[in-house]
Amino acid sequence: MKLDRRTVLGGAAALLAAPIMTTPARADARRQALVDSSLESARKILTGKDYPDAAKYIEGARGVLIVPELVQGGLIFGLAGGRGTLMARTQPKDWSPPAFYAMGSGSVGLQIGAKVSEVVFIIKTEKGLQAILDHKFKFGAEAGVALAVIGIGVEGATTAAGGADIIAFASSLGLFAGASLEGSFIDPDNDWNALYYGSNNANTRTIVMDRRFTNPGAEPIRQFMAKW
Numbered sequence: 001m002k003l004d005r006r007t008v009l010g011g012a013a014a015l016l017a018a019p020i021m022t023t024p025a026r027a028d029a030r031r032q033a034l035v036d037s038s039l040e041s042a043r044k045i046l047t048g049k050d051y052p053d054a055a056k057y058i059e060g061a062r063g064v065l066i067v068p069e070l071v072q073g074g075l076i077f078g079l080a081g082g083r084g085t086l087m088a089r090t091q092p093k094d095w096s097p098p099a100f101y102a103m104g105s106g107s108v109g110l111q112i113g114a115k116v117s118e119v120v121f122i123i124k125t126e127k128g129l130q131a132i133l134d135h136k137f138k139f140g141a142e143a144g145v146a147l148a149v150i151g152i153g154v155e156g157a158t159t160a161a162g163g164a165d166i167i168a169f170a171s172s173l174g175l176f177a178g179a180s181l182e183g184s185f186i187d188p189d190n191d192w193n194a195l196y197y198g199s200n201n202a203n204t205r206t207i208v209m210d211r212r213f214t215n216p217g218a219e220p221i222r223q224f225m226a227k228w
Contacts (some may be wrong), residue, residue, distance in 0.1 A: 005066045008160065008204050009227075011209050018169060021116040028050060028195060028196060029218075030193060031100065031192055031196040032196075034083055034084075034085060034100070035085060035095075035098055035196075035217055035218055035221060035224055036066070036217075036220075036221075037069070038068055038084065038085040038098065038221060039098075039154055039220055039221040040065055040068065041066050041067075041068040041118045041120060041181075042064070042066050042120060042221065042225065043170065043224060044052055044118065044171070045118065045120045045169045046058055046120065046228075050109045051150075051160075051169050052134065053100035053150065054122070054169050055228070056119070057124065057161065057167050058122055058228045059228055061089065061122050061123055061228075062088060062089060062123050062124065062125060062126055062129040063087060063088040063089065063123035063128075063129045063132070063208075063224070064086070064087050064095075064120060064121065064122055064123060065084050065085070065086045065087075065101065065107070065120075065121040065123065065132065065196065066084050066085050066087075066119075066120050066121075067082045067083070067084035067095055067117075067118070067119045067120075067121075068084070069082050069101060069116060069117075069118065070082035070116070070117040070118070071116050079215075081102075081103070082102075082103045082104070083100065083101065083103065083189070083192075084100075084101045084103055084119075084186070084222075085098075085099065085100060085101075086098060086099045086101055086204065086208060087099075087102070087195040087208065087221070087222075087225060088123075088129060088208045088209065089225075089228075091181075092228070093228065094095070094226070095222050095225040095226060096207065096209070096211055096222075097184050097186065097197075097206040097207055097208075097213065097214050097215060097218045097222065098144065098218055098221060099193055099203075099204040099208050100144070100188070100189040100190075100192035100193050100196065100208055101186045101188055101189055101204075102186060102187050102189045103184060103185070103187075104184065104185060104187045105148070105181075105183050105184035105185060116172070117170050117171060117172040118171045119129050119168055119170045119171075119181070119212045120168070120169045120170075121166050121167070121168050121169075122166070122167045122168075122169065123165070124164065124165055124166065124167060125165040127144065127145060128165030128166045131145045132186065133204055133205060133208070133209070134192040136185055136186070136187045136188075137185060137186050137187075138183065138184070138187070139182055139183065139184050139185070140168075140183055141174045141183070142183040145154035145166065146163060146165050146166070147162045147164060147165070147166050147168065147181065147182070148161035148164035148166075148167045149167075149168045149170060150167060150168070150169055150170070168181055171179070177203055184195065188204045190202070190203045193207060195216055197213040197214075197215055198213075199213060201213075207209045
């Protein structure tokens, strides 16, 4: 069979394009791993015996932000970093697909060792949800948005959570004297959203509020959250 110039060039272009086409699959594995880790953290904290109040507070909540691994460490300068997923609920047992967030902080003070935390933020009020959706959110600095922290390795009391807009349940390993979630920030990661949902129009609002995008890999965590 005689090959014309167009056929040869087309075949060469396809070969050159092949390595590029595999890149999103590798990238999506990172995002799917975070979604899967978020499911495990949600299962541990929302149904575990160490957090008896978590299930009570998730009832009627407007949203949940799950950070499976928040790493804090340093001697004088404390730094923190992690990624998480945000889900919102408009009616009972109907949770949105997850949107991706980055979390971090920087502080100066007497801090020893390092700490790795799992944190589940239960967003009780519409005010708390909108504050997180609207812009980069800094805990302790947002006017009118109250945070309470409860959990193993983090000081807090259930009595302080009654009027809070956002309640953080945290499990921590290691020493990190003087550190807390106050001053930490969360920021939407729309680059990750676009890669996971396959569209540049995928952002926190179009995913969480408008429900315009979905991914089959997010169904297990949605089904788990549908318990509430």
